[in-house]
Every structure is written in C-alpha cells, then in structure tokens.
Amino acid sequence: MATIHEIAKKVGVSSALVSRVLNGKPGVSPENRQKILAAIQEAHYVPNALARSLVKQSTQIIGVVMDDLCEKYFFQLIRGLQDMGEELGYNVVFCSGRSRMDVKYRYVDYFMEGRADGIVAFGSRLEDAPLIQHILKRAPHFVLIEGDMPGASFNRVRVNSTGGAYRATKRLVDLGRKRICHFTGDMSYNVSHERLAGFLAAMKDAGMPVEDGAVIRSDFEEPLACQRMNELIRQGRMPDACFAGADKTAYGIMRAVLENGLRVPQDVAVIGFDDEEPDSRDMLFPGLTTMRQPLYEMGQMGVKLLVRSLTTPGAAPQSVVFEPELVVRESCP
Amino acid sequence: MATIHEIAKKVGVSSALVSRVLNGKPGVSPENRQKILAAIQEAHYVPNALARSLVKQSTQIIGVVMDDLCEKYFFQLIRGLQDMGEELGYNVVFCSGRSRMDVKYRYVDYFMEGRADGIVAFGSRLEDAPLIQHILKRAPHFVLIEGDMPGASFNRVRVNSTGGAYRATKRLVDLGRKRICHFTGDMSYNVSHERLAGFLAAMKDAGMPVEDGAVIRSDFEEPLACQRMNELIRQGRMPDACFAGADKTAYGIMRAVLENGLRVPQDVAVIGFDDEEPDSRDMLFPGLTTMRQPLYEMGQMGVKLLVRSLTTPGAAPQSVVFEPELVVRESCP
DNA sequence: TCTATAACATAAATCGTTTGACTTCATTTC
DNA sequence: GAAATGAAGTCAAACGATTTATGTTATAGA
Numbered sequence: 001m002a003t004i005h006e007i008a009k010k011v012g013v014s015s016a017l018v019s020r021v022l023n024g025k026p027g028v029s030p031e032n033r034q035k036i037l038a039a040i041q042e043a044h045y046v047p048n049a050l051a052r053s054l055v056k057q058s059t060q061i062i063g064v065v066m067d068d069l070c071e072k073y074f075f076q077l078i079r080g081l082q083d084m085g086e087e088l089g090y091n092v093v094f095c096s097g098r099s100r101m102d103v104k105y106r107y108v109d110y111f112m113e114g115r116a117d118g119i120v121a122f123g124s125r126l127e128d129a130p131l132i133q134h135i136l137k138r139a140p141h142f143v144l145i146e147g148d149m150p151g152a153s154f155n156r157v158r159v160n161s162t163g164g165a166y167r168a169t170k171r172l173v174d175l176g177r178k179r180i181c182h183f184t185g186d187m188s189y190n191v192s193h194e195r196l197a198g199f200l201a202a203m204k205d206a207g208m209p210v211e212d213g214a215v216i217r218s219d220f221e222e223p224l225a226c227q228r229m230n231e232l233i234r235q236g237r238m239p240d241a242c243f244a245g246a247d248k249t250a251y252g253i254m255r256a257v258l259e260n261g262l263r264v265p266q267d268v269a270v271i272g273f274d275d276e277e278p279d280s281r282d283m284l285f286p287g288l289t290t291m292r293q294p295l296y297e298m299g300q301m302g303v304k305l306l307v308r309s310l311t312t313p314g315a316a317p318q319s320v321v322f323e324p325e326l327v328v329r330e331s332c333p
Numbered sequence: 334m335a336t337i338h339e340i341a342k343k344v345g346v347s348s349a350l351v352s353r354v355l356n357g358k359p360g361v362s363p364e365n366r367q368k369i370l371a372a373i374q375e376a377h378y379v380p381n382a383l384a385r386s387l388v389k390q391s392t393q394i395i396g397v398v399m400d401d402l403c404e405k406y407f408f409q410l411i412r413g414l415q416d417m418g419e420e421l422g423y424n425v426v427f428c429s430g431r432s433r434m435d436v437k438y439r440y441v442d443y444f445m446e447g448r449a450d451g452i453v454a455f456g457s458r459l460e461d462a463p464l465i466q467h468i469l470k471r472a473p474h475f476v477l478i479e480g481d482m483p484g485a486s487f488n489r490v491r492v493n494s495t496g497g498a499y500r501a502t503k504r505l506v507d508l509g510r511k512r513i514c515h516f517t518g519d520m521s522y523n524v525s526h527e528r529l530a531g532f533l534a535a536m537k538d539a540g541m542p543v544e545d546g547a548v549i550r551s552d553f554e555e556p557l558a559c560q561r562m563n564e565l566i567r568q569g570r571m572p573d574a575c576f577a578g579a580d581k582t583a584y585g586i587m588r589a590v591l592e593n594g595l596r597v598p599q600d601v602a603v604i605g606f607d608d609e610e611p612d613s614r615d616m617l618f619p620g621l622t623t624m625r626q627p628l629y630e631m632g633q634m635g636v637k638l639l640v641r642s643l644t645t646p647g648a649a650p651q652s653v654v655f656e657p658e659l660v661v662r663e664s665c666p
Numbered sequence: 667t668c669t670a671t672a673a674c675a676t677a678a679a680t681c682g683t684t685t686g687a688c689t690t691c692a693t694t695t696c
Numbered sequence: 697g698a699a700a701t702g703a704a705g706t707c708a709a710a711c712g713a714t715t716t717a718t719g720t721t722a723t724a725g726a
Contacts, residue, residue, distance in 0.1 A: 003712055014676050019714060027674060044471045049446035050383045050392075051712035054681045059383075069427065070408040078403055082431065091443055094402065094427050098415065110424055113382035114682085115448075138377045336682055347706050352684060360704060384682035387711045447712085 002045040010043070011035045022047055053114070062090045062306055063111030065104060065121040069096035073276060073295075077145070080299020081120065088307050090117075104131055112139050118306045123147025124189050143306045145298060147190055155305040156319040157298050161191045161273075164291040164324035165198025168243050168271045171326065173206040177241035177269060180208065183228065183253060185245030185273075186219040195245050195273060213237065218249055225252030233260050240268055241332075247272040247290055254285050254331065269332040273324070287329030294322050335378040343376070344368045355380055386447070394424045395639055396444030398437060398454040402429035406609060406628075410478070413632020414453065421640050423450075437464055445472050451639045456480025457522050476639045478631060480523055488638040489652040490631050494524045494606075497624040497657035498531025501576050501604045504659065506539040510574035510602060513541065516561065516586060518578030518606075519552040528578050528606060546570065551582050558585025566593050573601055574665070580605040580623055587618050587664065602665040606657070620662030627655050 004022070008015040013032060020028050021036045028036070039045075053059045062085055066074060078094065085092035093116065097104030108131065111119050118141030123132050125147070132149045135142050143155040172180050182199040185192035196215065203210050216232070218225040225244065232238050233256065244250035250272030257268050264270055264286050275292035301320050309315055337355070341348040346365055353361050354369045361369070372378075386392045395418055399407060411427065418425035426449065430437030441464065444452050451474030456465050458480070465482045468475050476488040505513050515532040518525035529548065536543050549565070551558040558577065565571050566589065577583035583605030590601050597603055597619050608625035634653050642648055 004714095005712080015713080016676065016715075017674090023714080029674070032674090046442065046445050046447075046471055048387075048712050049443075049448055050387045051447070051681085052714070054381075054383050054387065054683090054712085055714045057681070069402060070411055072405070075403040079431075082429070086436075091428075091440075094429075095424075096415070096427075098412075103419075107424075109379065110382075112379050114379075114384070115382055138379055337684095338682080348683085349685080349707080350705065353705095356684080358685095362704060365704085381682050384711085385684070387682085387713090388684045390711075 002043045004047065007036065007039050007043060007045055010039050059115065059117050060090050061116040062092050062303060063116035063119045064092060064094045065107050065119065066094065066096050067099050067122060069094055073274065076295035077299040080296040081303055084300040084303035088303065090307065101127065108135055117141060117310055120145060120302045120306055124191060126188055126190060141306060141309045143302045145302050154317045155309055157301050157305065158319065158321045159293050160321050160323050161194035162198040164273065165195040165243065166202045167326060168291050169199045169202035172241040172243060172269060172271065173202065173208060175269065179239040180241045180243065181214050181216055181239035183216045183218045183225050183242055183244045183249050185249060187217065192245050199243055220246045220248055222248050222252035222255065225249040226256045229253045229256035242268060242270050244270060244272045247274045247276045247288060250288055251285060265330065265332050271332050275327055286331045289329045289332035290327050291324040292327045293324050298322055335376045337380065340369065340372050340376060340378055343372050392448060392450050393422065394426055394449040395636060396449035396452045397425060397427045398440050398452060399427065399429050400432050400455060402427055406607065409628035410632040413629040414636055417633040417636035421636065423640065434460065441468055450474060450643055453478060453635045453639055457524065459521055459523060474639060474642045476635045478635050487650045488642055490634050490638065491652065491654045492626050493654050493656050494527035495531040497606065498528040498576065499535045500659060501624050502532045502535035505574040505576060505602060505604065506535065506541060508602065512572040513574045513576065514547050514549060514572035516549045516551045516558050516575055516577045516582050518582060520550065525578050532576055553579045553581055555581050555585035555588065558582040559589045562586045562589035575601060575603050577603060577605045580607045580609045580621060583621055584618060598663065598665050604665050608660055619664045622662045622665035623660055624657040625660045626657050631655055
C-alpha cells in the first residue's frame with residue numbers, strides 16, 4: 001500500500017505535487033507530471049479514498065438500503081438508481097437487510113458513519129417506521145421510497161397505490177362484474193393497506209356492497225392466493241372478478257381458476273398490481289391485466305432527489321408521486 | 334455532524350475518553366461514561382468510520398464485484414456471501430458492473446481505494462482476464478469466484494464444470510441414448526468452454542463419434558435454444574438426448590420439444606446445468622434433471638477464504654473446487 | 667540591471683478518529 | 697509515612713490525503 005508520500009519521495013518532489021497530478025490540477029511541469037505518472041503506474045499506487053473523503057468532506061457515494069437485494073420486484077428500481085447515479089457522477093452502493101430489522105439498522109448506520117453523502121431507503125413495511133425516524137434524526141440527506149411517516153417532512157418517492165387500486169376496481173365494476181373480490185397483499189406492508197383502501201372506496205362509490213368475505217387476506221406469493229381461491233370455489237362462492245394486491249397474488253388466483261377447469265377472463269376477470277416481469281409463465285396463463293408501477297423511473301427519481309438535496313443547500317424536501325398505469329392484457333380485456 | 338471533540342467539550346473531558354467509551358474500553362469512571370453516553374444520545378452523534386478506518390487500517394468491509402446484481406443466478410451466491418460475512422463480523426457490500434467492463438473497473442478501484450479490506454470478484458467471462466490482472470497487481474487480499482487466470486497463484490473458488498459436464502453426458506450415454514447433442518451456453522463465458530470440453534471428453538471415452546451439428550451454439554437464455562431445437566426438429570435431425578450448457582438453455586430445448594408434440598424424456602432426454610430455482614415453470618415442464626452448483630456454499634467459501642487471507646498473514650493462496658452434483662428429475666430419470 | 671509577473675514548489679494545517687506515553691491523585695502495602 | 701500500585705484522565709502523534717499560504721525561480725519588459 002503505497003502512499004502519496006512514497007511516490008513523491010521516489011520522484012523527488014513534494015506530495016502536494018503528486019496530489020495535483022492525481023487531481024488533474026495545474027501547477028506541475030510537464031516533465032514532473034510525466035515522472036509522477038510513471039511512478040504511480042510502476043508502484044500500482046491507488047490513492048486512499050478514505051483520507052481524501054475525510055478532508056474533502058464528501059464521498060460521492062449514495063447508499064441504498066433495501067429489504068432484499070434478491071427479489072425480482074426490485075430489479076427495475078435498482079437499475080433506475082444505478083443509471084441515474086452514473087449519470088450524475090455518484091457511486092451507488094447497495095446493502096440489503098435480508099428483511100431483518102437489526103441488519104437494516106446496521107447498514108443504515110454503516111452509511112451514516114460518513115461512508116455515503118446520502119441515503120436512499122425503502123420503507124415499505126409498517127415496522128420500518130422507527131428506522132425511518134432513526135435516519136431522519138441523523139442523516140441530513142435522505143430519500144424514502146415507498147412507505148410513510150406522517151408528520152415529518154422529507155424527500156419521498158411514492159406511488160399512488162390507493163388511486164391505482166381505485167381505478168382497477170372501477171374497471172371491474174364498469175365491465176359489469178357483480179361479485180368482485182379483493183385479495184390483499186401481505187398486510188405488513190403499507191401498500192397493501194393503501195390498495196385495500198382504494199378497493200373499498202371504489203366499491204363504495206359504485207354503490208356496490210362489500211359483502212362478508214369479499215376481502216380475502218393473502219400475501220405477495222402465489223400459493224396462499226391459490227389456496228384461498230380454491231376454498232372460495234369449493235364453497236360455491238366464486239367471484240366473477242378479482243382485484244389482486246400484487247401480480248403474484250393474481251397468478252395464484254388464476255392458477256386456482258384454471259385448475260378448476262374454469263376460464264379467465266370469461267368466468268373470472270383478474271387484475272393485478274405491479275407489472276412484474278413474468279417468468280416465462282406467460283405461456284401458461286393468460287396475460288395479466290395489471291397496474292404498472294414505474295419502478296425504473298422511481299429509482300431514477302430517488303437519486304435525483306437525493307442529489308438535489310446534496311447540491312442545493314436548503315432545498316425544501318419534495319414528495320414525488322407516480323401514478324400507476326393500467327396495462328390491459330387478456331385476464332381482463 | 335458532530336465530532337468526538339464536540340461531545341468531549343460538551344461533557345468537559347478529553348476526546349480520548351469519549352473514544353474509549355465508544356469502543357468499550359476500560360479507564361473511564363462510571364459517572365463519566367454515563368455523561369458521555371448521554372451526550373452522544375442527545376446529539377445523535379454518529380462516529381466517522383472513515384477517520385476510524387484510516388487510523389485502524391481496517392474497514393471490516395468485504396467488497397463484492399459482480400456482473401449483474403439483478404440476475405437470479407446469483408441469488409444463492411449473494412446469500413452465501415452475506416451470511417458468512419455476518420458470521421465472521423464483516424460488512425459485505427455489493428457493486429454491480431451491469432456487464433460493462435468500464436463500470437466493473439470503476440467499482441474494483443472503488444473498493445481498492447481503501448474502502449474495503451479485500452475483494453471478492455466474479456470473473457466468469459473471458460474478457461474479465463485483464464480485470465483480474467488489474468486486481469492481482471494491486472489488491473493484497475482477493476478471492477476470485479469462477480473464471481481463470483493461468484499462471485497466477487491466488488485464492489479461488491471454482492466448480493468442476495468439465496467434470497460435471499462429463500458426468501452428465503456419461504449418464505445420457507449409459508441410458509442408451511444414441512444421438513446426443515450439446516447445446517452450449519454463451520461462449521464468452523469460461524464455463525461454456527469447460528462444459529463443452531467435458532461433453533466432448535465423455536463422448537470420446539464412450540467411443541461415440543461427435544457428428545457435425547452435435548454441438549449447437551446457443552446461449553444462457555431460453556429463446557435461442559428453443560429456436561435451434563426447432564430447427565433440428567424441422568430438419569429431421571432431432572437428437573434423442575441433449576446436454577444443455579445451462580438450465581435456461583435446457584428449458585428452451587424442452588419448450589421446442591413439447592411444442593412439437595413430442596415428449597420429454599421419452600423422445601428426448603434433457604440434462605441441464607446450474608439447478609437454478611425454476612420460476613413456477615415447473616408446472617409446465619417436466620422437472621429438469623441437472624447438475625447442481627452449490628452456489629450458496631461457494632459464496633460462503635469466498636468470504637471464508639478472504640477472511641483467512643486477511644487474518645493469517647502469509648497464508649498461501651488456496652483454490653477450492655466444488656463438485657457439481659447430479660439432481661435427477663423427470664427430464665432424464 | 668532591476669523589477670514585475672508568471673510558473674512552479676513546499677510546508678503546514680486540516681479532516682475525525684485511535685492509541686501509546688504520560689500525568690494525577692487516591693489507595694494500598696510494608 | 698514513604699513507596700508502590702493502579703485507576704482515571706490528558707496529550708499529541710499518527711493515518712493519508714487536500715489545500716492554502718508562502719516561498720522560490722525563471723522569464724520578460726523597461
């Protein structure tokens with residue numbers, strides 16, 4: 001591990017001169033620049049970013065904390081973050097809490113200990129609230145994607161889940177469906193509550209009573225939704241339309257319908273939420289009508305807001321809301 | 334951003350004392366410890382890790398550089414790295430080059446600039462060789478997963494792809510299949526060459542001639558393999574067994590077979606490589622017989638080797654080779 | 667020849683910690 | 697009661713860069 005001083009000594013100049021070469025600053029004779037570059041090359045010298053960041057008081061790093069890196073749902077978000085970071089000249093570094101709260105705290109602190117200029121975090125779970133508080137108290141530059149924290153003012157990127165759910169439900173109503181069900185997502189997530197609220201509001205506005213059992217608790221995975229739908233069918237209480245809290249939930253519903261020899265959308269129309277890239281499942285199921293979330297754009301916006309906060313001192317926090325967009329496919333044409 | 338000095342001043346002690354409290358070291362009276370902790374709490378003080386790492390000459394961070402974070406193939410590997418890092422007391426940080434060489438270099442340098450104690454990198458592509466050289470010259474602590482660099486001695490984690498391919502092919506031979514094809518993976522990856530070599534060796538040892546067209550160039554995705562298999566079927570040159578360079582390739586083959594009204598494994602037996610977690614595709618296709626790569630264990634081993642290099646000065650580099658294991662399912666029972 | 671002005675070089679301060687050497691002062695030991 | 701012990705604290709030098717203020721030359725102009 002060579003230092004700038006060793007390079008300087010080897011060439012016979014002061015370390016400040018080497019620093020200037022390193023940073024492409026003027027004030028170095030061509031010969032000296034040449035010699036210094038050669039010495040750097042020869043010694044495989046790599047400057048120490050810690051020392052540099054310490055004096056510069058800036059890292060050019062954006063830290064991203066998420067529940068789980070290994071989740072297809074996040075791919076587009078990650079890409080959006082990366083691309084915008086690249087564009088604005090920041091390194092984007094990811095840490096994943098593997099859904100464990102203590103690990104998430106650790107990584108948040110990790111970034112706040114001077115290792116990043118700012119933090120982008122996902123706070124989609126209800127239990128994330130204290131973590132968000134923790135960050136707000138300490139980190140001067142922070143963007144929250146998803147999630148909520150009533151009463152606090154900070155940079156946010158959100159999706160109008162309630163509105164999206166409302167429109168999805170309204171579509172089912174407008175198509176003349178009579179027995180409309182909502183399969184919720186995992187209720188430990190904010191969005192599941194918002195989507196349920198949107199469903200209920202749409203039903204109410206349409207003057208349609210929400211019967212007992214019209215809201216079915218499920219989660220973000222296929223199996224549970226499939227099982228629940230099977231139960232409904234067996235009990236002869238099959239709906240003629242379902243609004244699902246997530247795409248995977250919708251696939252579970254469709255699976256149950258198809259396995260019972262019934263048809264989508266003729267017997268049951270299905271609308272999902274997210275527009276996740278389907279694993280070559282599209283071959284098996286009818287294409288899923290769903291509310292698309294612009295995850296890539298949300299990722300980009302997250303970095304944009306953070307950099308704005310970083311570079312414009314005193315900028316007022318901003319909350320950007322994206323509208324989900326209906327993507328019509330065969331499951332509810 | 335408070336500093337240790339401000340905390341010290343507020344309490345009326347020296348900064349060294351605060352540092353001791355921070356690090357749980359003895360030599361602080363209970364009252365002072367109490368007062369210092371209170372001041373830290375009140376100021377929401379977070380110590381600066383850069384300064385600490387600078388003087389400690391250690392970050393307790395392991396940097397991981399990979400082609401693409403957003404690739405299901407890597408999930409188990411990532412989990413293995415994370416879990417072992419956790420176990421050994423290191424933070425594991427991921428950067429992804431998005432398959433762009435220049436970005437990969439950037440992130441490698443990023444870690445080498447003193448931000449990590451060591452690097453774990455994936456070098457699975459042929460074109461990664463110069464990058465590996467780059468790292469070897471500069472980073473004293475490094476583990477390579479996959480990939481190769483003849484002539485150099487360093488810590489490595491590998492899979493015996495050639496051997497695995499050999500055994501897979503041999504199985505097809507032993508089952509009495511006569512027209513055996515190999516669909517290669519993307520030939521810009523090391524493993525594709527190794528698997529091809531294993532296939533050829535097994536065929537040779539079995540005394541089976543490898544006819545023209547028995548090696549079909551494809552890649553790691555479904556569509557191309559599907560198309561190639563369709564061509565073979567159309568031309569009446571359908572094999573009765575295929576060894577695929579990857580699971581996705583195998584799924585492409587199966588798709589073509591099934592879409593042509595033929596049966597797996599009766600008409601064509603298929604063996605893949607990787608044992609990727611199949612997306613509820615298993616419902617559609619017969620279960621895939623494949624060579625399982627122990628990716629989770631490989632990730633763990635990567636961190637283990639790195640930490641060993643970090644903590645045992647002068648430890649000789651080690652090369653750990655994992656044997657892929659045959660997982661028998663319906664596609665080649 | 668002398669001075670004004672570039673053009674470059676250098677020393678020293680700084681960033682926020684840790685840590686080994688050092689000082690104080692109260693307590694124990696003989 | 698003096699010396700030894702030990703705990704509680706302080707001081708200042710690192711760590712490896714950047715940067716400012718200052719110092720030194722060389723060059724050109726008058």
